[in-house]
Amino acid sequence: MGMTMVQKILARATGQASVKVDDVLEPRIDLAMSHENAAIVINQFQEIYKDTGIEAKVWDPSKITLIFDHRVPAETSKTATNQEKIRKFAAQQGILKFHDIRGDEGGICHQILPENGYVRPGYVVVGTDSHTTSHGALGAFSFGIGGTEMSAVWSLGHALNIEVPGTIKVTVEGEFPPHVYPKDLVLHLIGLLTAEGANFKVIEFHGPTIKKMSTSGRLVLCNMSVEAGATSGIVPPDEETLRYLKEEAGVTDKIEMMSPDPDAVYDREIKIDVSKLVPQVACPHTVDNVKPIDEVKGIKLNQIVVGSCTNGRLDDLEIVAGILKGKKVARNVRMIIFPASARIYRQALKKGYLEIFMEAGAVVMNPGCGSCLGVHQGALADGDVALATTNRNFKGRMGNPKGEVYLCSPETAAVSAITGVITDPRKGG
16 A cells, blocks of 8 residues: 655654554654744753753754744843743754844744755654644645653654654646635635644645645645644645755755655545635634635725745745835735745845835834734734734734734735725735
């Protein structure tokens, strides 16, 4: 019997010829990522060695990456103190894949990993963040774990008691119509599956539309797979994966490729024809509350957010700049833009996008998670309505349970910023 992508990766990571769904394994970890919550992981890691007389050393500092992104720059003395704790730990342990609050290398963890070539096809990647699913875009099995689990990974170099998940195969066909994007596709898919429809499963993306999709688009799909309950999303690596890693991530060493077997067994198969899709919007307060834009157009807005690990890349900013050029954000609307990394920020600066945003009345922030959480930047007032390219719209997600958050593509966000209401991008602002 053939194996899916995740089965092949876990077989490789455990030195076995094959593995089956529901097998319980302890796979070797290729990359372990934490952001500011590494402060908690450090406490638990040091507790492992307490009173043992053994020095607390991570198993392999080259396979650990620490990135500040959730609260940058620090908004409280508590955050600043925790960040300093992480800095000292990284220095003591020799962790070189450490991205501090810097204008030359900072950004959101789920952008930093791919653009620096830290993730490769076939890797097992764990992160103390639910959207670690993003890195399946590069053919890795990548998933979120808790702080206690991560402390064990730091110590042992392998994950504990991982159950091999079943896989949902999603085959995507057709050409995207104008004004429809990968974000619309994944929102549509989440609406089909529901928030629990892929619980403890991997979503494996296939089809000619995926083959032609950029890595940026694939990151959108895998990032939001968790919103359907999936353990991970994954795209089998192909020519686009190689191109991205070599041309954009600067990888020079050999890249090993793998693919699922033709006779792999899937728990479920779904086919989607994107040529029939219209712009989608996820309505408060769940990501699976997805509606075609005709059903929500005209809703008055207070805040527009463009960015996050979902849609803060250069191609997203290019779309927004193309719409905002020579126009103005509605007077009653705050528009906040967060490039996903310092590299993207600089590229957007050179291309003139940032000037376009500012001339239109948008506020450009430093790279980071920002308004996606709302605990640091861009919180909503009571009764505010936001439209965002982020990945979650749970009650209180943007800093206020008395606000409402709608999710959409970058183009829908930009057009709506001009009109001040949710607007169909097919009809313009």
